[in-house]
Amino acid sequence: MAVREAPVLVQPEVDACCAPLQATPLEAPEAAELARRFGALSDPVRLRLLSLLATSPDGAVCVCDLVEPVGKSQPTVSHHLKVLRDAGLVTSEKRGTNVWYAAVPAALAGLREALAG
Amino acid sequence: MAVREAPVLVQPEVDACCAPLQATPLEAPEAAELARRFGALSDPVRLRLLSLLATSPDGAVCVCDLVEPVGKSQPTVSHHLKVLRDAGLVTSEKRGTNVWYAAVPAALAGLREALAG
DNA sequence: ACGTAGTATCGACATGCGTCGATGGAATGA
DNA sequence: TCATTCCATCGACGCATGTCGATACTACGT
Numbered sequence: 065m066a067v068r069e070a071p072v073l074v075q076p077e078v079d080a081c082c083a084p085l086q087a088t089p090l091e092a093p094e095a096a097e098l099a100r101r102f103g104a105l106s107d108p109v110r111l112r113l114l115s116l117l118a119t120s121p122d123g124a125v126c127v128c129d130l131v132e133p134v135g136k137s138q139p140t141v142s143h144h145l146k147v148l149r150d151a152g153l154v155t156s157e158k159r160g161t162n163v164w165y166a167a168v169p170a171a172l173a174g175l176r177e178a179l180a181g
Numbered sequence: 182m183a184v185r186e187a188p189v190l191v192q193p194e195v196d197a198c199c200a201p202l203q204a205t206p207l208e209a210p211e212a213a214e215l216a217r218r219f220g221a222l223s224d225p226v227r228l229r230l231l232s233l234l235a236t237s238p239d240g241a242v243c244v245c246d247l248v249e250p251v252g253k254s255q256p257t258v259s260h261h262l263k264v265l266r267d268a269g270l271v272t273s274e275k276r277g278t279n280v281w282y283a284a285v286p287a288a289l290a291g292l293r294e295a296l297a298g
Numbered sequence: 299a300c301g302t303a304g305t306a307t308c309g310a311c312a313t314g315c316g317t318c319g320a321t322g323g324a325a326t327g328a
Numbered sequence: 329t330c331a332t333t334c335c336a337t338c339g340a341c342g343c344a345t346g347t348c349g350a351t352a353c354t355a356c357g358t
Contacts, residue, residue, distance in 0.1 A: 095225035106220035
C-alpha cells in the first residue's frame, strides 16, 4: 500500500457488440454475446471492483489496493478481475511485481447503447 | 396464435437503484441490488424475450407468442419471464386465459444510468 | 358439467459459478 | 543466491441456475 505512481493504461479497441434491444428482435448469437457481457456485471464483487477502477482519480489501481476494499480473498479478487477483463470491461498492465487495472469506458458505453431506447 | 387485441399494460413505479459506477465506489448493498438486475440480463433467452417485448409494435406480447420464437419449452419461458418480472424489467397482465407481458422502459433506463459516464 | 387451451409451479437433473486454501511463477532487493 | 512480495492458477467444495417433463390451476366454450 506504499505510494506508487499509477501508469496510464492503453485503452483497447472495443467492438460494439449488439444493436439496441428495441431496434430489432435479438438473434441467438447476438444474445449470447450480450448475455456474456452482462454476466460480467451480475456479481456484486465485480461491480464494486469496476466501480473502484472507474472512480480512481489516477485511472488505474494496483491489485494490492483492491483486495481489502471488497473484503474477499486475493484469489477471489484475481478471479473476478479476470472475468471483467475477458468481458473487455477492464484492461491490465504489469509494472514490476504489481499489476494495474483500469476500466474501459468505451466498453461500458457499448453496453449502455444496447439498453438504449 | 389467432389475432388478439393487445392490451396496454400499466407501467409500474420504478425506483432508481444505484448511483453511476463512476460517481462513487459502490457499497455492498447497492452492488448486490445492481448485480441482481444485471443478472436478469445475463441470459440469452431472457435478452431475446426482452427484445421481443421491446420491439413489439403493440407494446405487449402474449406468452403463447413468445415460446416458439426463442425455441425453448413453455415452462422454461415461463421461468425466464418470472425472473425478468422479479427484476422489474417487465410487467404482466392476465387477459382471459392469456397472459400479456410488456417491457418497462424506465427500468432499462435506470440500468443505463448506472453505466453512465 | 365437462373438456380444452393457456400458464404457472413442481421435482429432478446437469451444469455453471463464487469462494477459499494451497501452490506456482515472476520480479525485486538483500 | 536466496528470501520476499505480488499476482495468477489449481483443486475442491457448496450453492445457484437453466432446462425439461409432469402436473396443477384457471378461464373459456360447448
